[in-house]
Amino acid sequence: xxxxxxxxxxxxxxxxxxxxxxxxxxxxxxxxxxxxxxxxxxxxxxxxxxxxxxxxxxxxxxxxxxxxxxxxxxxxxxxxxxxxxxxxxxxxxxxxxxxxxxxxxxxxxxxxxxx
Amino acid sequence: xxxxxxxxxxxxxxxxxxxxxxxxxxxxxxxxxxxxxxxxxxxxxxxxxxxxxxxxxxxxxxxxxxxxxxxxxxxxxxxxxxxxxxxxxxxxxxxxxxxxxxxxxxxxxxxxxxxx
Numbered sequence: 001x002x003x004x005x006x007x008x009x010x011x012x013x014x015x016x017x018x019x020x021x022x023x024x025x026x027x028x029x030x031x032x033x034x035x036x037x038x039x040x041x042x043x044x045x046x047x048x049x050x051x052x053x054x055x056x057x058x059x060x061x062x063x064x065x066x067x068x069x070x071x072x073x074x075x076x077x078x079x080x081x082x083x084x085x086x087x088x089x090x091x092x093x094x095x096x097x098x099x100x101x102x103x104x105x106x107x108x109x110x111x112x113x114x115x
Numbered sequence: 116x117x118x119x120x121x122x123x124x125x126x127x128x129x130x131x132x133x134x135x136x137x138x139x140x141x142x143x144x145x146x147x148x149x150x151x152x153x154x155x156x157x158x159x160x161x162x163x164x165x166x167x168x169x170x171x172x173x174x175x176x177x178x179x180x181x182x183x184x185x186x187x188x189x190x191x192x193x194x195x196x197x198x199x200x201x202x203x204x205x206x207x208x209x210x211x212x213x214x215x216x217x218x219x220x221x222x223x224x225x226x227x228x229x230x231x
Contacts, residue, residue, distance in 0.1 A: 004158075043221040
């Protein structure tokens with residue numbers, strides 16, 4: 001099983017350039033998330049999509065946009081990259097519904113450097 | 116979501132039990148305790164979660180105190196591959212409208228180093 005797949009795994013951008021991080025899951029999960037992790041820090045939620053067709057801001061949404069393309073795919077776009085966006089980006093997904101869920105499945109990360 | 120407090124680092128000898136504590140004194144009645152770990156810079160991996168009863172799975176055991184203000188993750192026989200950052204997270208399992216979404220709030224976690 002592929003689980004959560006992120007592309008690209010590595011990317012170097014110049015300040016002001018734009019790019020899209022792609023994420024796809026094959027577990028039929030309803031909810032998907034984008035996190036970022038700066039060196040020595042915990043993960044911080046950027047955006048999430050509770051279900052297909054909906055997206056909401058997380059803790060650090062400024063400078064990002066997202067698209068829930070379909071149930072499988074959730075992309076993160078940087079319109080004008082800044083050095084402060086240098087980070088490792090993780091996509092995750094989870095089931096929806098029930099009262100004892102909440103387990104997140106994470107991708108392997110996309111390492112972005114903005115020069 | 117309730118705030119958690121974990122020691123920044125711990126050591127453990129290979130083959131011994133690793134006991135990782137977590138304080139969550141402001142936890143509310145419906146909040147669950149989740150544990151994740153992150154090996155090197157890989158994506159976090161779910162370990163276990165619980166509400167009030169102790170839980171055990173193939174990876175670990177979770178002991179939650181009766182007042183639910185603290186918990187301990189136990190790795191019964193730690194191996195070198197268990198060296199990782201361990202995150203204790205407290206949250207409600209379901210969001211508005213009954214939709215469950217995992218808006219996990221990750222702190223700094225505990226760096227567990229397992230020594231030969």
